[in-house]
Amino acid sequence: xxxxxxxxxxxxxxxxxxxxxxxxxxxxxxxxxxxxxxxxxxxxxxxxxxxxxxxxxxxxxxxxxxxxxxxxxxxxxxxxxxxxxxxxxxxxxxxxxxxxxxxxxxxxxxxxxxxxxxxxxxxxxxxxxxxxxxxxxxxxxxxxxxxxxxxxxxxxxxxxxxxxxxxxxxxxxxxxxxxxxxxxxxxxxxxxxxxxxxxxxxxxxxxxxxxxxxxxxxxxxxxxxxxxxxxxxxxxxxxxxxxxxxxxxxxxxxxxxxxxxxxxxxxxxxxxxxxxxxxxxxxxxxxxxxxxxxxxxxxxxxxxxxxxxxxxxxxxxxxxxxxxxxxxxxxxxxxxxxxxxxxxxxxxxxxxxxxxxxxxxxxxxxxxxxxxxxxxxxxxxxxxxxxxxxxxxxxxxxxxxxxxxxxxxxxxxxxxxxxxxxxxxxxxxxxxxxxxxxxxxxxxxxxxxxxxxxx
Ligand code: FAD
Numbered sequence: 001x002x003x004x005x006x007x008x009x010x011x012x013x014x015x016x017x018x019x020x021x022x023x024x025x026x027x028x029x030x031x032x033x034x035x036x037x038x039x040x041x042x043x044x045x046x047x048x049x050x051x052x053x054x055x056x057x058x059x060x061x062x063x064x065x066x067x068x069x070x071x072x073x074x075x076x077x078x079x080x081x082x083x084x085x086x087x088x089x090x091x092x093x094x095x096x097x098x099x100x101x102x103x104x105x106x107x108x109x110x111x112x113x114x115x116x117x118x119x120x121x122x123x124x125x126x127x128x129x130x131x132x133x134x135x136x137x138x139x140x141x142x143x144x145x146x147x148x149x150x151x152x153x154x155x156x157x158x159x160x161x162x163x164x165x166x167x168x169x170x171x172x173x174x175x176x177x178x179x180x181x182x183x184x185x186x187x188x189x190x191x192x193x194x195x196x197x198x199x200x201x202x203x204x205x206x207x208x209x210x211x212x213x214x215x216x217x218x219x220x221x222x223x224x225x226x227x228x229x230x231x232x233x234x235x236x237x238x239x240x241x242x243x244x245x246x247x248x249x250x251x252x253x254x255x256x257x258x259x260x261x262x263x264x265x266x267x268x269x270x271x272x273x274x275x276x277x278x279x280x281x282x283x284x285x286x287x288x289x290x291x292x293x294x295x296x297x298x299x300x301x302x303x304x305x306x307x308x309x310x311x312x313x314x315x316x317x318x319x320x321x322x323x324x325x326x327x328x329x330x331x332x333x334x335x336x337x338x339x340x341x342x343x344x345x346x347x348x349x350x351x352x353x354x355x356x357x358x359x360x361x362x363x364x365x366x367x368x369x370x371x372x373x374x375x376x377x378x379x380x381x382x383x384x385x386x387x388x389x390x391x392x393x394x395x396x397x398x399x400x401x402x403x404x405x406x407x408x409x410x411x412x413x414x415x416x417x418x419x420x421x422x423x424x425x426x427x428x429x430x431x432x433x434x435x436x437x438x439x440x441x442x443x444x445x446x447x448x449x450x451x452x453x454x455x
Contacts, residue, residue, distance in 0.1 A: 002027040002172060004093040006081055006110075007070075008103075008239075010127050011055040012199040013062045015162040015242035017124045022094040023166035029088050029174060030063050031071040032056060033080045035106070039185060047322035047356045049186040051197035055238050056179055058198030068169035072177040078109040085119050088172050092120040096127035096239070099270045100360050101277030126160045129267045130243040133274035143275035145375055147268050154264045162245050194322040194356055195234055202235035210249060218258035222327050224398035229326065230259070233357035236266065243267070269365035272375060280360045281345065283373035291343035297434055301336050302350050304403075307417055307425075307433035310389035311335050313402040320402070322356040327392050330370055334383040337371040339440045344371035382441045389415040405430045 003025035010016055011032075022028045038044055060070040073080040081093055093114060095107065111121045125132035136153045137143060144150035195201075209230045220228040235241045243263055250256040273279055300306050304315035314328030324332070329351075336347045348367040352358040368374025372381075393399055396411035405428045406414050413419040417433040425432055 001025040001092075002029065002088050002090040004028070004081060004085055004088070004090045005030045006077075006093055006095045007032045007059065008096055009098060009237070010096045010239035011052075011059050012202075012240050012242065013059070013066065013165050014199065014203070015245040016165075016239075017127055017160075017163050018094045018096050020163040020166060021122065021124065022092075023169055025092070027088070027170050027172045028068065029071055029084065029090060029171055030059075030068055030169070031073065031081065031084060032059075033077040034072070034074040034180065034185065035077050036075050038102075039074070043352065044186045045353050045358075046182070046186055046188045046190040047194050047354055048358060050182055050190045050194060051234055051322075051356045052238060053179060053182055053185075054197030054201075055199070055240055058200050058240075060179070062199060063169065066166060066169045068171035069176050071174060072179055074180065077106055078113045081110060082113040082117065082119075084174070085114065086117070088174055090119065092122055094122045094124060097123050097125050097132065098128050099133055099274035099277075100280065104277065126244060127242075128239060129270045130154075130159060130247050130263060131157060131267050131271075133267075133271035136271070143271050144268065145272070146377060147265065147375065150268050150271070151261065151264050154267060155260075159244050159247060162242065162248055191320055191322040191354060193320050195231065197234065197238065197240065197356075199235075199240040202232070202240035205230070205232060205235070206241060206246070206249075214250075214255050214259055217255035219255075221258065222392050224325055224327055224393040225395060225401070227325070231323065233362075234323070237357045237359050237362075266362060268375075270361040272365055273361040279368065279374075280364050283371075284365075284368045284375060285373055285379075292341040294340065294342060297340050298336075298342055298346055300431070300434055301332070301340070301342075301347075305431045306335070307431040308335065308385050308437065309399045309403055309406055309415055309417070309430075310385050310393065313393075313399045316402040318351070318354050322354050324351075324355070325398075327388070328398075329366065331383055331385050331388050333367055333370040335385050337367075338382040338444045339385070339435060339437060341444070344368060344373065380445060382444050384437060384441060386416050386437060403430070 003022040005019050005022035005028055007030060010018055013019060056070065063070050071084065085093060107123065114121050131154055136150065136157060138149065213230060216228055220226050232241060236243060247260055247263055250260050276284065301315065304312040304319065306312055310328065311332050314324050314332040317328065318324045333347055336342050337344045344367045348364050351363055355363065365374060369376045372379030394411065396414040399414055400407040422432060
């Protein structure tokens with residue numbers, strides 16, 4: 001019996017039920033297909049592509065240590081995998097369940113193509129997330145719309161058991177194929193300081209995190225200058241790490257519980273998107289008013305020159321590292337959608353252009369959450385970026401790191417452009433603020449824009 005293990009967003013050998021189950025066959029063929037639809041789409045961006053290639057090189061190495069290799073194909077996944085199944089006469093193909101409309105369509109067409117040849121598609125749950133979307137549901141609905149009750153259920157439901165790395169793999173003779181280069185897949189510059197991808201790097205980071213980094217997580221995760229979060233998000237996005245394994249490894253201390261709660265947020269957004277794939281683009285809860293069109297302000301926001309230092313620091317961190325701290329993701333997205341009134345989809349698109357961890361579930365659902373069109377239970381809340389900066393970057397070191405033109409200014413003046421003499425701003429080469437934040441936020445509240453409940 002021969003089985004195919006189709007890798008998608010589970011690029012690891014540890015705790016990988018897809019690989020573990022496929023490896024029960026006499027022979028296994030690990031494969032990754034570069035989907036031509038994705039390659040042609042604007043989802044394929046330099047930062048994520050570079051990280052993905054790191055992951056695949058690392059996976060290929062891990063598989064060769066186990067006695068197999070990684071077959072690489074480019075094209076339509078259903079067609080490529082069916083052809084490969086014919087070639088090696090595989091009776092079954094194993095794949096991880098995933099949540100986007102795109103992933104559902106891929107799974108359906110693969111199942112149809114395999115069915116037609118009497119081959120079986122085996123879909124494994126709880127590989128991409130810790131708890132499978134759809135398994136935890138409230139009475140009368142197919143998903144949880146509010147986080148707190150979801151989290152209660154999530155925390156009391158036992159996880160699946162982690163699985164071992166197969167001891168060895170036997171792969172039949174088959175043309176392996178080469179990994180394409182980054183420029184073949186997606187030309188263009190990457191951000192200068194992106195993280196290195198791959199399961200090996202992820203496991204080093206996890207060890208450091210649990211040994212040391214996590215200790216102050218509950219109190220320090222919002223401290224922008226301390227940069228005290230795990231930075232594991234890109235590895236979770238590409239599945240270099242198993243969320244089940246992370247939850248299992250976390251103990252019961254306050255910081256560990258706080259960390260696990262964030263992993264539950266990740267599952268939460270995935271189960272919303274799985275139940276409502278349209279929420280990737282359509283407001284989850286309809287918003288009554290129209291968005292403002294303001295190309296100039298949008299460009300200033302993208303380029304980190306809004307004249308609001310904490311917003312600019314966040315946007316410049318994104319451009320430099322392909323990653324942004326969660327607190328500044330919240331500040332910059334609230335600023336775009338509520339203070340400036342610009343459509344969240346434009347912001348989400350720009351984030352996806354650069355984020356190495358960029359994924360539709362976490363990105364677009366978090367954008368909906370901050371825009372007040374999503375699952376936030378307080379959609380009228382609007383952040384004041386200046387007060388947020390004073391609270392979460394009290395010494396101004398985060399802003400100084402990313403907005404060096406302001407580095408000589410004392411913390412108080414640094415965060416609040418009203419305290420900086422306009423002539424000084426000009427001399428420092430830093431733009432005047434795009435808006436008066438207090439006035440714009442007051443307008444947002446007064447308009448009582450918001451949401452109506454989904455029926
Ligand atoms: P940690 O604080 O160490 O948290 C551990 C893990 O928990 C993260 O790696 C992540 O997988 C998960 N997590 C933490 N916070 C959230 C959250 N709010 N929602 C979902 N999962 C969470 N995260 C992404 O992975 N991809 C995205 O594209 C993305 N876009 C975002 C866009 C906006 C507007 C906002 C407000 C948040 C977004 N997030 C996204 C969530 C969060 O900002 C990042 O997961 C987090 O900053 C990653 O850093 P970390 O790994 O150090 O997180």
